[in-house]
Amino acid sequence: MSAPLLSPSRRLRRTPFSDGVEAAGVKAYTVYNHMLLPTVFRSVEEDYRHLKEAVQIWDVACERQVELRGPDAGRLMQMLTPRDLTRTMRGQCLYVPIVDGTGGMLNDPVAVKLAEDRWWISIADSDLLYWVNGVAHGWRLDVMVDEPDVSPLAIQGPKADDLMARVFGEEVRDIRFFRFGHFEFQGRDLAVARSGYSKQGGFEIYVEGADLAMPLWNALMEAGADLDVRAGCPNLIERVEGGLLSYGNDMTDDNTPHECGLGRFCNTASAIGCIGRDALLRVAKEGPVQQIRAIAIDGPPVGLCDRWWPVRAGGDVVGRVSSAAWSPDFGTNVAIGMVRMTHWDAGTTLEVETPDGVRQAEVQAGFWA
Amino acid sequence: MSAPLLSPSRRLRRTPFSDGVEAAGVKAYTVYNHMLLPTVFRSVEEDYRHLKEAVQIWDVACERQVELRGPDAGRLMQMLTPRDLTRTMRGQCLYVPIVDGTGGMLNDPVAVKLAEDRWWISIADSDLLYWVNGVAHGWRLDVMVDEPDVSPLAIQGPKADDLMARVFGEEVRDIRFFRFGHFEFQGRDLAVARSGYSKQGGFEIYVEGADLAMPLWNALMEAGADLDVRAGCPNLIERVEGGLLSYGNDMTDDNTPHECGLGRFCNTASAIGCIGRDALLRVAKEGPVQQIRAIAIDGPPVGLCDRWWPVRAGGDVVGRVSSAAWSPDFGTNVAIGMVRMTHWDAGTTLEVETPDGVRQAEVQAGFWA
Numbered sequence: 185m186s187a188p189l190l191s192p193s194r195r196l197r198r199t200p201f202s203d204g205v206e207a208a209g210v211k212a213y214t215v216y217n218h219m220l221l222p223t224v225f226r227s228v229e230e231d232y233r234h235l236k237e238a239v240q241i242w243d244v245a246c247e248r249q250v251e252l253r254g255p256d257a258g259r260l261m262q263m264l265t266p267r268d269l270t271r272t273m274r275g276q277c278l279y280v281p282i283v284d285g286t287g288g289m290l291n292d293p294v295a296v297k298l299a300e301d302r303w304w305i306s307i308a309d310s311d312l313l314y315w316v317n318g319v320a321h322g323w324r325l326d327v328m329v330d331e332p333d334v335s336p337l338a339i340q341g342p343k344a345d346d347l348m349a350r351v352f353g354e355e356v357r358d359i360r361f362f363r364f365g366h367f368e369f370q371g372r373d374l375a376v377a378r379s380g381y382s383k384q385g386g387f388e389i390y391v392e393g394a395d396l397a398m399p400l401w402n403a404l405m406e407a408g409a410d411l412d413v414r415a416g417c418p419n420l421i422e423r424v425e426g427g428l429l430s431y432g433n434d435m436t437d438d439n440t441p442h443e444c445g446l447g448r449f450c451n452t453a454s455a456i457g458c459i460g461r462d463a464l465l466r467v468a469k470e471g472p473v474q475q476i477r478a479i480a481i482d483g484p485p486v487g488l489c490d491r492w493w494p495v496r497a498g499g500d501v502v503g504r505v506s507s508a509a510w511s512p513d514f515g516t517n518v519a520i521g522m523v524r525m526t527h528w529d530a531g532t533t534l535e536v537e538t539p540d541g542v543r544q545a546e547v548q549a550g551f552w553a
Numbered sequence: 554m555s556a557p558l559l560s561p562s563r564r565l566r567r568t569p570f571s572d573g574v575e576a577a578g579v580k581a582y583t584v585y586n587h588m589l590l591p592t593v594f595r596s597v598e599e600d601y602r603h604l605k606e607a608v609q610i611w612d613v614a615c616e617r618q619v620e621l622r623g624p625d626a627g628r629l630m631q632m633l634t635p636r637d638l639t640r641t642m643r644g645q646c647l648y649v650p651i652v653d654g655t656g657g658m659l660n661d662p663v664a665v666k667l668a669e670d671r672w673w674i675s676i677a678d679s680d681l682l683y684w685v686n687g688v689a690h691g692w693r694l695d696v697m698v699d700e701p702d703v704s705p706l707a708i709q710g711p712k713a714d715d716l717m718a719r720v721f722g723e724e725v726r727d728i729r730f731f732r733f734g735h736f737e738f739q740g741r742d743l744a745v746a747r748s749g750y751s752k753q754g755g756f757e758i759y760v761e762g763a764d765l766a767m768p769l770w771n772a773l774m775e776a777g778a779d780l781d782v783r784a785g786c787p788n789l790i791e792r793v794e795g796g797l798l799s800y801g802n803d804m805t806d807d808n809t810p811h812e813c814g815l816g817r818f819c820n821t822a823s824a825i826g827c828i829g830r831d832a833l834l835r836v837a838k839e840g841p842v843q844q845i846r847a848i849a850i851d852g853p854p855v856g857l858c859d860r861w862w863p864v865r866a867g868g869d870v871v872g873r874v875s876s877a878a879w880s881p882d883f884g885t886n887v888a889i890g891m892v893r894m895t896h897w898d899a900g901t902t903l904e905v906e907t908p909d910g911v912r913q914a915e916v917q918a919g920f921w922a
Contacts (some may be wrong), residue, residue, distance in 0.1 A: 187558040187559055187560055187561065188558070188559050188561075188579065188580070188581060188582050189556040189557070189558060189559065189580060189581035189582070189593075190556055190557050190558065190559035190581065190583065191582065191583045191592035191593065191857075192556060192557075192857050192859035193583060193799075193802055193857070193858070193859055193876075194801070194802045194858060194859060194875050194876070195583075195678060195799060195800075195801030195802045196583065196584065196859070198859065198860050210557065211557070211558060212557060212558035212559065212560045213557050213558070213559060213560065214559065214560045214562060214564075214565065214584075215559075215565065215583075215584035218678065218679075218801060223560035224558075224560065284686055284690070285686075285690050290683065309564060309587070310587075310680050310683065311679050311680035311683055311684075314659065314679065314680055314681065314683035314684035314687065315680075315683035315684070315686065315687045316687070317653055317654075317684065317687065318683065318684045318685070318686065318687020318688040318689075318690070318691060319687040319690060319691050320687075320691075321653070321687070321688060321691060321828065322687060322688050322689075322691010322692045323691045430562075431564075432563070432564030432587060433562055433563045433564045459690065488560075488561050488562070489562070489563060490561035490562055490563060490565070490567065491563055491567050492563060506563050507562075507563070
């Protein structure tokens with residue numbers, strides 16, 4: 185299936201970087217948090233190669249922030265996630281599964297602790313603001329919940345440190361993984377974290393104030409000209425190789441964190457106050473009956489995975505594939521799927537129903553990168 | 554600006570009618586509630602003409618349902634909206650603004666009362682399920698909140714009654730506006746309402762069970778062949794002519810219902826229990842300082858309105874346009890905008906900053922159709 189056209193409207197929000205993205209020749213978008221997210225510049229394969237070799241600037245403004253501010257901000261944050269936050273320090277970023285009362289995943293954001301009474305939640309594709317606001321209201325918490333004017337810009341790739349140092353100074357190299365520091369750009373203070381939705385290393389800049397967006401974009405482009413810097417975007421092939429899950433693709437509110445392989449981010453014993461804790465206690469003890477797995481699919485490159493592909497073994501459906509792409513580096517189709525425990529061991533042979541027909545596949549011990 | 558490509562993925566959910574939509578030659582989509590919504594079949598202008606003259610079948614499965622079920626369903630429903638629901642009868646549909654604690658619009662759905670303890674909320678483009686779930690949880694209400702397997706299919710246009718009567722029987726003609734009845738298709742009971750997102754008349758069928766979707770689609774297509782039935786979709790020109798608002802385009806959570814011209818759906822005196830009631834009491838008494846208006850924009854056809862167009866008077870910004878299109882029937886550019894009270898009287902001359910330059914415009918007394 186080829187890509188259809190997307191009808192622009194105000195409802196599919198442009199970002200403060202959209203002018204830069206268009207000037208860089210964006211070829212396709214997806215929609216994420218009611219906002220445009222680029223998906224292709226030259227081609228998915230060419231973008232992939234460049235991401236692994238150079239440095240890219242990504243408009244990920246669609247990672248909207250939910251800000252919690254006030255005396256109950258910390259309490260509310262812990263209500264949202266089964267991850268124990270008691271020892272989280274200011275300046276730390278944490279990947280936090282967010283669950284409802286049944287333990288179902290509502291989002292899988294990165295939480296940014298700005299202060300004891302102030303958090304940002306950098307969200308995946310669902311209106312988490314609505315859940316957080318509803319909970320805060322229902323529990324009469326003393327907290328303000330809002331979407332601030334903050335638009336993340338990601339700098340990803342092996343040359344990300346070099347590029348960032350030119351714009352923000354050498355100190356940027358000292359930021360540790362999933363920590364952030366405050367750096368100045370044009371007299372304004374910005375949170376800069378070592379994080380991002382790729383396995384190639386890099387940073388996410390939380391650009392506070394839309395007016396600063398294009399000046400920063402342009403400064404980075406100019407500073408990195410000799411590093412072959414380009415506009416880029418989260419890359420399907422690279423993220424599947426690396427096992428980076430995508431909310432809405434690889435998991436929904438039907439899934440527990442444990443099914444998503446996120447059990448290590450669930451401290452059900454100590455995360456006192458978490459809304460879904462009771463529901464998750466049992467699954468934490470007994471384990472899930474299905475779980476995310478890396479799956480290699482045989483044969484030539486598969487088509488776009490725009491719906492769940494059934495996974496079978498001996499005629500029975502034992503799972504589904506939710507993301508897939510041909511990997512030039514690993515010479516196979518790489519895929520993310522949910523597989524029942526009877527068939528999730530590494531080396532298990534499966535059949536995947538792709539649009540191009542049934543393909544042999546094999547459960548992997550882990551993701552590729 | 555021409556339409557860019559949309560990258561398909563599982564996260565942008567296909568609908569149970571997508572196979573029919575594709576077979577009918579859909580040319581472009583938007584994304585609505587994380588789901589594909591067709592926007593163009595032949596051309597926006599050709600689809601518009603046909604909608605006004607014949608009958609169309611619309612895949613509006615993206616109008617997802619939020620189901621409230623249980624002893625507290627009615628109480629929760631009233632908490633969500635400032636519209637007084639005390640006299641709502643089973644079998645009734647109601648357009649209900651949904652507001653947060655500040656009176657800001659979270660969604661503008663149609664609520665369907667199935668029974669005293671069972672409601673569907675047929676939502677516009679935001680994850681209302683998250684807000685409703687959060688409120689129900691925080692208030693410890695005895696209610697189940699879920700997204701059921703229900704996909705609305707709209708039949709719109711002047712020949713809608715004729716087409717529907719052929720498939721569901723003559724009784725379908727007796728359904729009154731914004732009422733629904735139960736009708737049988739292939740032995741299954743379906744709620745059929747006289748409603749829809751156009752001013753051309755018609756029905757919405759709440760298709761319960763994805764397996765029934767394509768059989769119904771095909772039955773309608775076959776039954777209407779001599780009525781020139783076609784696949785269609787909500788039409789930008791027709792909806793702006795008719796003043797049908799679009800959540801995310803024409804209003805956001807920054808706006809009160811009164812600003813959106815929805816004051817007549819707010820019974821702030823009697824809607825006891827509504828979460829945003831206190832915040833709306835003052836605005837209900839004093840009125841809003843800006844409000845939605847129909848605006849005619851001079852000159853040749855304007856381009857796509859994919860961002861707010863500033864509206865000026867004498868140099869000052871006094872509003873913004875959020876939706877606009879060239880209307881062949883009215884021979885002008887029709888637009889929906891928010892205008893400050895100093896400039897909202899009918900006949901007021903304004904300047905609108907379109908991508909094609911500044912255009913003269915005029916506030917209208919009402920929408921065109």
